[in-house]
Amino acid sequence: MRIYDPYTPTLDALRGTNIEVMFGVPNDVLQSLNDQNAANTWVSNNILRYSNNVRFKYIAVGNEVDPNNGNSRYVPFVLPAMQNVYNAIRNAGLGNQIKVSTATYTGLLGTSYPPSSGAFRDNVRGFIEPIIRFLVQNNQPMLANIYPYFSNPGSNLPYALFTAPGPVVNDNGRQYSNLFDAILDAHYAAQGRLGGGNVEIVVSESGWPSSGGSVATTGNAGTYYRNLISHVKGTSGTPMKPGRSIETFLFAMFDENKKPGSEEERHFGLFFPNQQPKYGQLSFN
Incomplete structure (x- = not known):
């Protein structure tokens, strides 16, 4: 946790x-x-x-x-x-x-499509490049918060929810059937441009809200969490980094019903504030 x-x-x-x-x-x-x-x-x-x-x-x-x-x-x-x-x-x-890192997020990327073109914003490089150098030198992972929900999922909801029937993006022969992998590989590509292509990325947050937006529904959120768990537990990896499981932390355990900001931010929990599960039984094993 x-x-x-x-x-x-x-x-x-x-x-x-x-x-x-x-x-x-x-x-x-x-x-x-x-x-x-x-x-x-x-x-x-x-x-x-x-x-x-x-x-x-x-x-x-x-x-x-x-x-x-x-x-x-x-x-x-x-x-x-x-x-x-x-x-x-x-x-x-x-x-x-114990590994030491920092948690970044997709907002640092200036380019994320196609995934192989992933690159950090020009004014981010001076901040992130020395961090990547530190991680390389000390064999530490990068932590990254990955949210397909915040990448206009309404334009292709199945692609965001891992339910697309086949590949949606062909990136020089790499086939992407879900947006999560595409975002993660864009992060890998961005790191690679700064000498960090071999720095493992641990997904330090990923989730989907159950209310507060047009595609923020309990049904969509439950689908996302179940399919994300199944995907990252497998050994398919991503098209850019195949053959490995993807260590991932789900956000969040509980709805933050008193959190300020947009309504959707209060509905990322797997549990309601009264500790009742929102999506029934989720299998983590």
């Missing part, structure tokens, strides 16, 4: 469960972690304190930081914070267990 900030009750509940955890450094903490001693303290308080019986797998240092959005003020702080958290994890002897 992925949690976005340190929350003691959640971490205590995870003790002894054997659940692998992606743990977030909130964006508003990034600047403070540009100091190595502060990063050491943060890791000690939030990771080492629990690491004997909580299975931390990834640390996401920042989420969707982008020179072009409201998170732009955090851009200078992401890489130094990643480096300092990585050093603290390695010095604690957990470097083989």
